[in-house]
Amino acid sequence: MTNSLREIEDNEVLFITGSNTKEAHPVIANMMLKARRKGAKIIIADPRRVPLVRFAELWLQQRPGTDIALLNTMAHVILKEGLINEQFINEQTTGFNDWRASLDAFTPEAGEKLTGVPKGDLVRAARIYGCSRRAAIYYTMGITQHAQGTANVNAVANLALLTGNIGRPFTGINPLRGQNNVQGACDAGCLPNVYPGYQRVDIPLVQQTFERAWAMPLSVRPGLAATEITGKALEGAVKALYVMGENPVLGDPNTEHTRKGFQKLDFLVVQDIFLTETGMLADVVLPATCFAEKDGTFINTDRRVQRVRKAVEPPGEAREDWRVIAELSKRLGYEMRYESPEEIFEELGRLWPALEGITYGRLERGGIQWPCPTRSHPGTEFLYKGGFPRGKVSFTAVSMAPPVERADREYPLVLTTGRNLFQYHFGSMTRRAAPIESHAGKPYAEIHPEDAEHMRISQDETVRVTSRRGSIRLTARITERVRRGEIFIPMHYAEAAVNVLTNNEALDAFSKTPEFKITAVKVERLAQEG
Template sequence: AMAHVIVKEDLYNRDFVATRTEGFSQYVESLEEKTPEWAAVITGVPAADIRRAARTYAKAGAAAMYWGMGISQSTHGTDNTLTLTNLALMCGHVGRPGTGLNPLRGQNNVQGCSDAGGLPNVYTTYQPVTDDDVRRKFEETWMAPLSGEPGLTVTEMVDGILTGQVHGWYVMGENPLMSEPNLRHAQHAVEQLEFFVAQDIFFNETNVYADVILPAASFAEKDGTFTNSDRRVQRCRAAVQPPGIARADWAIISDLARRCVRRLGKSSDSVTKRADRLIDQWSYPDASAVWEEMRQVTPDFYGITYERLEREGGVHWPCPSSDHPGTPYLFAEDFPSGRGKFWPVDYGTESELPNDDYPFILSTGRVLYHWHGGTMTRVSALDAIWPECTVELHPHDAARLGLETGDWVDLTSRRGTITARLLVTGRSPEGTVFIPFHFAEAAANVLTDNRLDERAKIPDYKVCGVRISSATAFPDYDGANTSLTDRGTIKDPVPV
């Protein structure tokens, strides 16, 4: 609807659209019926506000978009992101200082993890596994054949366990039995694993099922690099030594790899010689050696050495040579395929919607004081501030149900039920329930749907149908008998 206004009022950047983009005319045709009035009915945002936002964004000399993970956590997450891309392209808010599209990552170094190839379909800096030349380069470096087929996402791995495609798990720094959708399904799958290794700094709900737990080092106990969301690579230095037998992730992986190679390399002399070479390759002296290997197979990292990071404090990739200054913003001159492409997007969803049995929409997210599955934040000081899960419900909905703040309720979806206390607040739109996903005692993902965005393979955490009823039994934990509004900062309005 914002794009509709920008086109109708001739506010788009004609020069940028003509010289840097393609597909604009088809995109404009798709906007004809997408008026602010149409969008107001769907979103509840007044048409006048939509028009004002469109004009403000289009007329700005430079404007940048920032969004959280909720944009992509639905069956139509890719389309959500494409609509934002279309807006930036039509206004020319790309490739200049103060502009751009900026998806905010969940925590520090998620960007660095992705850049290092921590995704199932790419190697470092998004070199596709399906590219024969790219794959050959990595095969030569790693001295091993590599598949040309993309791997599985975590949610796909869960299903793969039950179909016999996946037999073992090696989980590092993750708590899938809090973070995966449809938790009962995920738990059932994990129970079928033949072998499960967990590598982490804290014991969590998933580690209960592990056959082996390898104690790892925290960010303050290891050396390496972090990469910000703006692609700035920076050094990370250990402040203290890891406790006990805990070690840095790279050291654990290297040691395990060498042991595997020794076990597998005893069948013949030729295999033994190859095993010896692999053992040498896995004998990294420190984290900088791992970075150096990654740099050699990653053109975008060629110019970023540890020495340079120490000297300059941080470098933005792409940085293809030692004399390259780095790239603080992308697409200044062109796009990866030459021109930026407009994508017509239809309104609609494959998400699970409310019906008579499940009349409310459930959306999940965070409160200020905790993080995701709570592994890092369910500590006494933070629990004292926000100690339990709350079911946020609009006052009109609460009145219709005869419920009020502090009542224990059962929240039920097609997949399960959790019990928590109600927080009546105007922050939740009518017909919508919000709960945080930090609390194992009322785990939000017991309720969520495990259907995926077919392109991005991201689960639908933000929409499913639920019903609310007075609880028939109450949890037994410290504070459960204390008034909800006397616990920490839980009150309306909710602090932000």
């Protein structure tokens, strides 16, 4: 997030796109409701009737995969109606005129045709967002999990630049991060192209800094993204994999493909708190500790570093992950000497100035938001105050491209995946929490009543959902939460693992993010088999 969770309640306009906040980030949704109680307007763009729609001034029920058309049309209207922030554009951006020309075609009429949203609503949304200088955008995987994900994000950014809704309190571009420490894992450098603090591995000066700090020659070749590793394993280029706290067999697109790739590895090590589907394929499984059994820090969605504290002893011989890594490293000839997580955190701070001012001692008094370069720095509530670090930023022209898969005669429905309120990800934790499992323990597919009637499917009937990759069986839940022609399946259930259906070849070219939000499928009654 460029801005802060605390600022949400003072937003004037909240434009929420591709985020089922009430279920995926329930407490952030509470902050949004607080803003609404204080008079804010909520606009939601989502193909599904997500629960927050009930509180929205306006709901744009777009077709999946039409984010660029929707966002560009809004920009077109904001431009045409003179709601732009000229001073901001002149002072802080470049490329405005070229970009402007790219919007000519996105009239409200064209927007309606492309997105399925009535043009009047598109115009109203543009006016509400464009008229406010305290408007914030919130998005999650509904924007990013597309083959056009990077372009979608650029289109989001263009809207903020056009209205100057960034670099001040109560505005901003705010992706809501989905996991407790996904921000921290990125910040700490668990990405194939950057060291901690987003410092690129292929810049020699950076490489030399880290070689000195770690006293070891380092590679300048950017590595493989998670979604590329399976393919490389199948080709035989990757022989061994060390997985700590992930379950890619359920998490990656196209389960069959992932399983084959992992089976082809010469050596697979999985370190986790449970024997996951990935762990079952491993040669070695290492018992790890969960959040309640260790000290450390997490970084949340608004860049807030917060202290995690040990509350209970781990079961059996389970060990803290850092101790396991350090020991393995030693045995591979690279000594790692640490007495505590605090020492590791201090080392990270020395290598990335944004964390340098944060100490465990300071965190005792509450979380601190990076950047926090010095011990006396209070932390940063919102980014880009007084300008962008690299000077002016550029508008990026983005054009529509169709999704990789489209509904056709054989696979007439579009599948989106996501979370529900009760379960979390692939369920290794929540499915072992008894009350949650007893309340929300069955896999289901949301199907629109008209589609259900057409296919003669009744409520709670078991159906088979099939894509070009495979098929799963689960219960039909007939509901108007989904659009006609679309179905939704939550990702949590191993017995009906939705990634059996998804496409490992539909990736965003830059981010390598899979197109989980659009897969062509068909739904059949099991009774028909006879």
